Amino acid sequence: TTSLRTLAYSNGPQGDSYPDTALMDLKITGDGVSAGPTPASFALSGALPDLSGAPLAQHRSIELSEDPSAPNFFVNGRQFSMGAPTFDTPAKLGTVEEWTITNTSGEDHPFHMHSNAFQVTAVNGIPAPYPHRQDTVIVPHAVNGTPGRVVIRQQFSDYPGLWMFHCHIAAHEDHGMMGYIQVNP
Structure with a gap:
């Protein structure tokens, strides 16, 4: 018998705090099963390739910010508009890009x-x-005026069109922290 819990979490001084909370109790019954052999490698067949050495077609920057006095959230200083892509230059299908995402606000996004x-x-x-x-990745909040920073590599290999991105806190997305990139063939 054990409990499944959510640990206490604060997403920054400007954000929310959540307590350590039990979500459910688990009780496992029946006969035990012995563990199988330990794999020699944890690489999964069919896993997507490592992009750390891939040639880069483009470097892009995204800044996440907010107005702490009102529920207004921004990507690169703008609130979301379906009529305006986040970047003037589209991405090209079949390429890899490196994006640096910074967070100037006092809460994680x-x-x-x-x-x-x-x-x-x-x-x-x-x-x-x-x-x-x-x-999804947590972009840490700013500390002492230094923005949180995450660097990702994006592979545009699936399809052309509009690729959406946003803060995964629904209220932040709904109040403007969302954007998209046009991906061309």
């Missing part, structure tokens, strides 16, 4: 990319411990 998993290469200057793909 979970950056989420629709329909594409990216590879995190560094958080606040610390290299990522292993290569893998994910669709």
Whole structure:
């Protein structure tokens, strides 16, 4: 028997705090099963390739910010508009880009990319411990005036069109912290 818990979490001095809370109790019954052999490698067959050595077609910057006196959130100083892509220059299908995402606000922002998993290469200057793909990463809040910073590599290999990204806190997205990039063939 054990409990599944959410740990206490604060997303920064400007954000929210959540308590350590029990979510459910688990009770496992039945006969035990012995563990299988330990794999020699944790590499998964079919896993997406490591992008850390890939040639880069473009470097891009994204700044996440907010107005602490009102519920207004921004990507590169602008609130979301479907009529205006975040970047003037589209991405090209079949290329890899490196994006540096900074957060100037006093709360963490979970950056989420629709329909594409990216590879995190560094958080606040610390290299990522292993290569893998994910669709969301926490961009840490600013500390003593120094923005939080995440560097990702994006591979545009699936399809042309509009690729959306936003803060994964729904209220932040709904109040402007969202954007998109045009991906051309």
